[in-house]
Amino acid sequence: MKTRIITLLALVTFLSAPIKAQTPIYLDDSQPIEARVKDALNRMTLEEKVALCHAQSKFSSAGVPRLGIPELWMSDGPHGVRQEIQWNSWGSAGWANDSCTAFPALTCLAATWDPEMSAIYGKAIGEEARYRKKDVILGPGVNIYRTPLNGRNFEYMGEDPYLASIMVVPYIQEVQKNGVAACVKHYALNNQELWRGHINVELSDRALHEIYLPAFKASVLKGGTWSIMGAYNKYKDVHCCHNDLLLNKILKEDWAFDGCVITDWGGAHNTREAALNGLDIEMGSYTNGLTSESEFTYNDYYLAHPYLKGLKDGTFPMSTIDDKASRILRMIFRTVMDRNRPWGAFTSEAHYDAARTIAEEGIVLLKNAPVTKKAPALLPIDASQYNKILVVGENATRSLTKGGGSSELKVKKEVSPLEALQAMYGDKIIHAQGYESGRPMYSNTDKIPAEVVESLRNEAIEKAKEADLIIYIGGLNKNHLQDCEAADRITYGLPFGQDELIKDILSVNPNMVMVLMSGNAVEMPWVKQVPAIIQGWYPGSEAGNAIANVLSGKVNPSGKLPFSFPVKLTDNGAHAFDALSYPGDSIKQVYKEDILVGYRWHDTKKIPALYPFGHGLSYTTFAYGKATLSAKTMDSNGKVEVVIPVTNTGTREGKEVIQLYIGDEKCSVIRPAKELKHFSKISLKPGETKEVKFTISVDDLKFYDDSRGEWTAEPGKFNVYIGASSTDIRSILSFVLQ
The missing domain is CATH 2.60.40.10 (Immunoglobulins)
Known part of the structure; x- marks a missing residue:
């Protein structure tokens, strides 16, 4: 009995003694990330690992609540942090505090030819993403400008792989200093929007490695990007979001990429390929990435229950899930679980200054000639020489941050060119809209009544007769079939009757300064008659101030073209062959120009461009x-x-x-x-x-x-x-x- 009492007392003493808590290594951010990843992985169930690999809402993927590992939140970019989207719908969440700074489109950034501008851009957009509690910003885009009809060219960095490779690196590095992962897109060969979901791209290995991969390679090896987004299209008959050659062989083996591969929304198509071919996080499945909804749940995704089942029955090796989960954990520890990351900032004056400076540095002076031999060049504008300055064009007042697809932004501030010119020149400025384009929508274009078209044109022509100087601010916009995701342009010329309008205005007044707002080259049948032409891009929140500063001479233009402007469409290499080269036959297309993209085509084939790659004038x-x-x-x-x-x-x-x-x-x-x-x-x-x-x-x-x-x-x-x-x-x- 005495022995039993002693034993019982010993047990009570042991149970009542304080137990020394051991903090898991994965929670200790003083430990190396790889040790933290290994520790967390060892504590997770198979179900928890699989849950990391697919969406749990439109823009988030799961963490591990049991272990205190938070979820990942993503946001569209690359020109600003998109407004908040509903949990399970593409509709706006209706927040009042998600109006961002719009930075210039990436074509404008590339046109600065200045890595310092790229660093300023990355720092500012990274701060905005961090402030909005985003862990991944879906950008930048580095797909090569192959054809001026590509609806998404405005999101990319031009036609030259070296220029894009240099410009993308500081953007990535500065974004990630905020504890936000850059997600470089769209890997790879997403060089048109038409049939993007299934078109199979055929090209030589030389063209792939010399033209279309270098900017992605620089993003990994020099930029150290933490994530990459797969493309919608196919390469070698396999979708790029789960393409063994692109993802496993080139990206993860040859380039030693240690981050996450994320699908474009709706870019996964097959559980087996998704499991084996290098995909890590599946987003947006059973949608087209834009509008359509589905009755399927997130657990029905290819990398959800079907993948879990295949792991359990031995169809897929456990090494695949351990690799995917490790990569996702690594990104979580680099972002949302980094206690030392800064707090960020949102719509600050510093960000508006950054947006304006980048826009000013990227605006390109294409032409600046006198109207007559004895007259001075029209630019910069000497206000003392003019009593009445007519501003013509819908883009003088239209918001160019709306529309365009996933890069659409809800902005807190957007200064229009007309506003800025009125502030600069006062009551000397008069305005005529000149043309009407309709609403910025994905799926249709509005038919403008003929009487409206005629009235707007006649007003502009009559006012032009009385003006001393005309500033035409037109070009493209973010409407469907223009600079917009999910469709390519149909024609190379300006839309909405602008070419005819420009011709009619010039017939009554030749003193015209043309400001083209676009992310693409356009045909210019009026180029010899217009004395001064500026490529203004999509400059973002400070659009008007940047344009006014360049027109007035307050800022000396220094931008250079990041892509060529062909005289006519067939002067472009992709369009110099049959339809199989562009746009393809709806099933496949063949890059028949091979490595001769952009200026490589113009220079080698001796086909002069209207405005060549690298061109840009100064005052x-x-x-x-x-x-x-x-x-x-x-x-x-x-x-x-x-x-x-x-x-x-x-x-x-x-x-x-x-x-x-x-x-x-x-x-x-x-x-x-x-x-x-x-x-x-x-x-x-x-x-x-x-x-x-x-x-x-x-x-x-x-x-x-x-x-x-x-x-x-x-x-x-x-x-x-x-x-x-x-x-x-x-x-x-x-x-x-x-």
Whole structure:
């Protein structure tokens, strides 16, 4: 009995003793992320792992509530944080505090040719996403501008893989400093909207690696992006959102990507492929990514119960779910479970300043000629010379942040060009709308009554007769079949009768400054008659102020085109062949221009562009001095330095983008006449000279040898072209690779 009493007392003492709590490693953010991922993974059930892999609402995926691991919240980008969407509907949640800053469209950012602007952009949009408690911002976009008809080109960074590769990296890095994952999209070959959900893209391995993958590769290897969004289309007959070659082989093996692959909304189509081919998070299934709803629940997704069943019965190896869950946990620990991430900011003056500065740096002066030989150029506008300035065009007042698809924004502030010009020039400004486009909608366009069209046109023409200067602010907008997701443009010319309107106005008054608002090149049948043309893009919240500052000369334009403007559509490489090249036969399309995209096509085929890649004028002038090479030969491990003195020979402070292209004089394969390999944007005061230095390495000389599956440079002579655009070449040098 005594022994039993002692034993009982010992047990009571043991049970009543305080138990030392052990904090799980995954909650301790002082621990390495990989240790935290492993610890959390070991504590999770199979069901909890699978739950991470698919949506739980329109824009969120599950965490692990039992372990205190929070869910992930995503938001559309890439030009601003989208308004809050309902849990299980595409309708607005009706919040009053989700009106964001609209930053310029990414075509405008690319047109700055300035990585510093990209960093400013990424920092600001990252702060807005963080303030709105978003963990993933769905952007930036880096699909290559292949055709000017692509409805989504305005979300991308132009036609050149090197330019896009340089510009995307600071955006990603600065976004992620806020503890928000960038999600680079749309990987890969989503270069048109027509039939995007099923079109199978056929192209050479060279074109894939030289043109369409470099910006994604830079996003991973240099930007360190934490997530990537798959594309809707197919490649090698497999949807890109679960494509073994793109996701497993290239992205995760060759590039060692350690982040998450997220579907575009509705981009998954098959449980087996989704399980095995590299997809990590499935969003938006059983919808078309835009409007249609479904009776299926989130647990019916391909990576939900069907995947769980396949794991349990051995159809899919457990290694697949452990890899997916590890990647998702890694992103959670980098974002929502990072206790040190900043709080962010929303619609601040600093963000408006950023939006305006980026827009000003990206606006491109395409043409600036006098109306007559003895007259000065129309720009910058000297207000003292004019009593009455007529502003014509719907885009002078229309909100260009609405419409366009998933990049549509609910903005707190948007300054229209008309407002800004009225503030700058007062009662000298009069206005005529000139044309009507209809509402910004996805699925239809409005038929404008003929009497309305005629009335608006007649008003503009009559007012033009009395005006001293006309500022035409037109172009495209975010309507369906224009710069808009889910459909491509139908025609290359301006819509809504603008070409005829412009012609009629010029017939009564030639003193016109054209401001084109678009994310795409357009046909310009009136180009010889219009003295001054500015490409204004979609500049965001500070649109009007940026445009007014450039028109007035308060800001000297310094933007350069990130894509070519063909004279006519068939001058573009994608449209130079039959319909199988563009738009395809609805099942497949073949990239028949191969590596000759954009200026590569124009220069190599000797088909002049209306406005070439890299083109952009200034209100001052720049003289390029004699360029020099540090050596006439290079070995496979060597480098050659190029030095170019550049002088501001005008009377205004300004910025110039010095561009370096390289051409391989003789090669065993077809190569473009020249390819952009370096650029530098510099600021110069009047009379000031700066030396610009570039270092050429053997990597700048390589092409992708698809017969060997590797990058190579063949010995021989290489030409170095220094220019202000792809056609405005100021110096040509050469060296030999030994």
